Amino acid sequence: MAEVLVYVDHVDGAVRKPTLELLTLARRLGEPVAVHLGPGAEEAAKTLGEHGATRVLAADAPEFADYLVVPKVDALEAAAKAVEPAVVLVPSSGEGKEIAARLALRLGSGIITDAVDVEAGDEGPVATQSVFAAAFTTKSRVTKGVPVITVKPNSAPVETAPAAGAVEPLTVAFSDLARGTKVVSRTPRESTGRPELTEAAIVVSGGRGVNGAENFHVIEELADSLGAAVGASRAAVDAGWYPHANQVGQTGKQVSPQLYIANGISGAIQHRAGMQTSKTIVAVNKDPEAPIFDLVDFGVVGDLFQVVPRLTEEIKARKG
Secondary structure (H helix, E strand, O other), rough: OOEEEEEEOOOOEEEEEHHHHHHHHHHHHHHHEEEEOOHHHHHHHHHHHOOOOEEEEOOOOOHHEEEOOHHHHHHHOOOOHOOOEEEEEOOEEEEEEEEHHHHHHHHOOOOOEEEEEEOOOOOOOEEEEOOOOOEEEEOOOOOOOOEEEEEOOOOOOOOOOOOEEEEEEOOOOOOOHHHEEOOOOOOOOOOOOOOOOOOOOOOEEEEEHHOOOHHOOOHHHHHHHHHHHHEEEEEHHOOOOOOHHHEOOOOOOOOOEEEEEEOOOOOOHHHHHOOOOOOEEEEEOOOOOOOHHHOOOOOEOOHHHHHHHHHHHHHHHHHH
C-alpha cells in the first residue's frame, strides 16, 4: 500500500487536532507516515500511533525554532525523497500553506490548498474545495508530481486507529536559504482559556451590532457557556472593539466549525467567505432583511442584547 506523508503540527510534542484529522484522511489514501520536526517526538509518537501513523520520521535541530519556514521545508523535502509518498498532507494554517507551496515547487509538483475533503481516485487523490465564498464546491486532483494538499481544520473527524507509530530518525541537510530569516524574539500570546479560533468546534462571533468593545462581554459569556471560540467581523475589528487575531472573514481567518453563531453581523460577502462552510449556522440580528439570514440554518430576528443573555442563561441552566 502507498504511503502518505502527514506534516505534524505540534507544540513541544503536543499534537494539535488538525494533524489528527489529517491522519483520518491519510488512512483513506494509504499508510500514514508522520513527519515530526522539533522536540517531543517520542511523546508525540504515542498520539500519532494511536491515530494511525505507521511510522514517525523525526528530526530535531535548532534551525526549526531559530529560523522561519525554510528549515521545515528542507526536512519535509528530505522525507518526501526518502518515502516517495503518494501524497503529502499539511494543515491549512498560514505557515502550513507556505511550507506546502515551497515544497511543491521543490518537488516539481502541483498543490491544492484549503481542501475540505480528500478521497482516493482512480488517477490519484481527489480534493474537495469550497470556493468563491463557498458559492461553489469543486473537486480537483494534481496531475503532475507528488500531490501536496493542505486541509482546513474541522474537515474530518478525529478517529483512533492504533498503529505502530515507530520513531525513525530523519536526516536533514539544511540549505543555504534555511538561515535567511532569523527569529530574534518571541512574545507569548496571552491565553484566554478558549479554543483556537480555526480549530474550535463552536464559534460565537460579534459584529457591528455589538456596538462597542465594552459590550463584547455578552458575546464572550455565550462563548464560554458553550466552550466556544470568540470571533469578530471586520467591522468590529476595524472599529477597535476586538483583536484582529479574532477576525473571521476573507481578510481574517476562515473557520469551519460544527456550530457558528453570528450576533449583530449583517452577512456581507467578506464575512461569509470566512464562515460559510460551517456545518450549522445560527444568526441573531434585529434587521429581518440582513443578508446573513439567506445563509443560516436557524435565524432569530431580535435585539442581541435581549436574545444572547437569555440564551446564555438557558445554556447554563441546562448544563446544571
